[in-house]
Amino acid sequence: MVSPPITELTLRAREIFRRVVEDYLDSGQPVGSKTLAGRADLNLSPASIRSVLADLERLGLLAAPHTSAGRMPTETGLRLFVDGMMQVAEPSAQERAVIEAQLAAPGPIEQALEATSSILSDLSGAAGMVMVPHREVRVVQLNIVPLDPTRALVVLVDDAGHVENRLLDLPPGTGPAALQQASNYMNARLAGRTLREAVAAIEAEIRAGATALDEASRDLVERGLVTWSEDAARRRVLIVRGQANLLDESALSDIERVRSLLDDLENKQSIADLLDSAREANATRIFIGAENRLFALSGSSVIAAPYRDREGRVVGVLGVIGPTRLNYARVVPMVDFTARSLERSLGKRIG
Structure with missing residues (x-):
């Protein structure tokens, strides 16, 4: 209506x-x-x-x-x-200090994103969410660390400072020399390229027999191609914290609605699709209840804002989700302030 x-x-x-x-x-x-x-x-x-x-x-x-x-x-x-009609209430000095202090803590970007989701949850009394959309990362460094005779840990660092760890199954009898050769080979072809570009280049070299790899190292690289190909097409990551906040005293009288909302949160891809629609917004967006089909049963609301890198490009969306009786006047400016604080934090980490 x-x-x-x-x-x-x-x-x-x-x-x-x-x-x-x-x-x-x-x-x-x-x-x-x-x-x-x-x-x-x-x-x-x-x-x-x-x-x-x-x-x-x-x-x-x-x-x-x-x-x-x-x-x-x-x-x-x-x-x-x-x-x-709403008259927004800007975050208090204490709330601003809490947000900025937690996001200023040193550490990898993943830690800042986790902290952002937790901050939004704690201050809003709802569930906090941060979406990291798929993007074409460029690899800066790769290391292979043997864990045991059958497994190794592959550590990738991209140009935005993200660190990603992946387990790689080792062919039987893989020795230190093969690991080192494979690592050197992959570093030379990954550095400065996107994962998609690097995978294509490595596959082309192997098909053409143009590599100087021995059999063990080539086997190791080929096994890794499957993992890297999946990463190149991976879905967006959605970090959700504070689901327990949705189970307050008022929820007991409407437990079916809350159960439906928790089911919505389990379907992270659908939530990510909703947040993705806020990427092009110039200001914080508010989705109320059945205005979005996803929440037709749970009657939930989402308040979301995009955040940008230091070049002004939108790199993700953050927000909160909760019942429609959210304190919009308080939460809307809080979400916006957190998005701006995260932008400053990411700029310092990347710079």
């Missing part, structure tokens, strides 16, 4: 609607006319308030979950509030 323009509401209706939404987002409970009438600044009788609430319900902005239970905003009403 499309919400009516905010200008179609009278000043009285706007004020009562705003109070209902803000009280509901704060408490998670429907708001009744007696509660609103107790506000001295409204100066309206319960009967007058009930009349306005009924009008707002007919417009599809409010709903009564039970008889005489008060009103709560519909998803249509939440959209009208978020787009036309």
